[in-house]
Amino acid sequence: METIINYQHLQSIFGEDCKFIGNKELIFDKIQSIYECEEGNITWVKPAVKDEEVLINQTKATCILCSEESYNKFKGNIDNKLFVIHEDPKMLYLYMNKFIEDQIEIKVQKSFIHPTAIVDANCKIGKNVQIGAYSIIGACEIGEGTIIGESVKLFDCVKIGKNCEIREFTSIGGKGLGYYKGKDGTLEHIPHLGQVIIEDNVHIYPFVNIDQGTLGTTRVGKGSAIDHHVHIGHNASVGENSILVCGTVMAGGSKVLDNCFIGGNTQIRQKCVIGNRVITGMGSVVVKDIPDNEVWAGNPAVFLKKTPEQMF
Secondary structure, three states: OOOOEOHHHHHHHHOOOOEEEEOOOOOEOOEOOOOOOOOOOEEEOOOOOOOHHHHHHHOOOOEEEEOHHHHOOOOOOHHHOEEEEOOOHHHHHHHHHHHHHHHOOOOOOOOEEOOOOEEOOOOEEOOOOEEOOOOEEOOOEEOOOOEEOOOOEEOOOEEEOOOOEEOOOOEEEEOOOOEEEOOOOOEEEOOOOOEEEEOOOOEEOOOOEEEOOOOOEEEEOOOOEEOOOOEEOOOOEEOOOOEEOOOOEEOOOOEEOOOOEEOOOOEEOOOOEEOOOOEEOOOOEEOOOEOOOEEEEOOOOEEEEEOOOOOO
């Protein structure tokens, strides 16, 4: 989307913590990657990124969000640019995106249930909830402001908090893999009688599966993000503000605590506990508990180093 952004807009978006250097009369249209931007665009530079000096001098962008160190590498004509300088340019990038997103007119009702969705009469639905096409919603609970995408399945045992986003082809609250082997060798499925709680402000991406608890609760904590094709087994729990990247598997009863970054295709053994502010590398196989503030990787996963102060 293109819009009109000027210096006054930037001041209101970023506040007084930033320093502005350059031409404050310029007009900008949209934010774009530094690798793809054109004249009139806004872009941002990650500190110490590869070829940082080349990028900042060759970019066609008119407005550049960057750190002081990045700005000091600029050798061009400052009259044709506006630099917005802050110690955390990624934060500026986030705020800029949010501003532009807010300008987009979303032509849907605040409360909306698509006519092809099937919703149980006993489902408790909060204000301003949207339910997409072909979703099947049981006698669950959906909090205010939550968006349910297309072809989502929510079972009766599910409670979803406020302002969540559940994307297409996600299943929440189905029975998990739990069996008892009898004396004659036959398998008996263990009934699942528990619940699933998704707390406020959780983002769940397409093709995620979250199992019902057996007797207790399977839980995803406030502000966490669950990426594509993640499986969260029965009675597993994710803490607050954690990210599970695509392909992660949490076996039954495992735990990921707060502010973690679980790398793509990480496998977590049943009942293992991953501490606070932990990072796992891609393809890690976690077979034992991980303490707080550590980076682990490998198969089996082993300690690499302490978690950096700046995680993401």
